[in-house]
Amino acid sequence: MSKNIITKLKKENLLGRGGAEFPAGLKWEMVKKVEAKKKYVICNGSEGEPGVFKDGFILENYPEKVVRGIEIAMKAIGGKSAYIYLRKDYYQRFVKKLKKIIQNKISPLNKGGLRGVSFFKKQNGYFAGEETSLLNAIEGKTLEPREKPPFPTEKGLFDCPTLINNIETFYYAAKIDENKYKKTRFYSISENDSKDKNVYELPIDWTIEKILKETKNFPRYNFFIQSGGGASGEILSSDDLNQKIGGSGAIVIYDFEKTDPFELMKKWADFFFTGNCNKCVPCREGIYRIREMIEEKKIDEKILKDLFFVLKETSFCPLGKTAVIPFESLIKKMF
């Protein structure tokens, strides 16, 4: 492992690939700097948003790289324990393979197997992938987000400094360590309601238009897309594609003529309704009211605007704040 891995992560400006895009090098450095007897690394494999499936692809194709990234992180922050937190179906599909890699791992860092790595199967809804909810899950506490600050980098798992990154971030940390990072990221591309789902590793600075054209996914029909994630992503028309993708790197393509906006919004509303943790009123009640209006197909613009405002400004965790994005952008483009 490079002695200066944190410097390299910063130089390459690797941003977390779980959606929040926090600079990875800075996060690793924050955990490293805290003096503590025990520190943890958590690899977040809870990928749970519709239209986002690239972490599953990475686990399927490059599990060694992910394990290597975790190993490098443990060494870099001075931690001896790590958790790999996986959503249920990923746990079933990949846990054996990952355990085998970890047991057989003989490297200059850990002779005779990589020690201290445990697995945890994600339970419940979408919010359980939020970084402080997963800390509570592993600790066996009530499954809900924690107040921040303190941030997990300072006070995370069992109150110890904890580095949490997602699968793709660890994959690229390993690539950067080997000086093989070519400024790429993984994109999940799918069409609404189609089983045809593809993942592509392409440059981070390509526009959506270029990605769709180069991968031969640019539709011949009148379309719009959802960019970033398939529930919390922003709706963009086919004229807005001269921009990069943020968030989790997903593109979901919708046929303009065949998509019923109410059906689509109902799908998101159901997702957020069942995927929230019920902890705070703005999100719990706000999503309930939005869902009710969509079901009745009666949009009161004034009330909806107020609900969006309250959700964005007062929700306790990012789920409530970002739930607004798809509804707001779809209504702007389609009504």
Ligand code: SF4
């Ligand atoms: S915004 Fe509130 S109710 Fe929604 S998931 Fe976060 S804590 Fe739970």
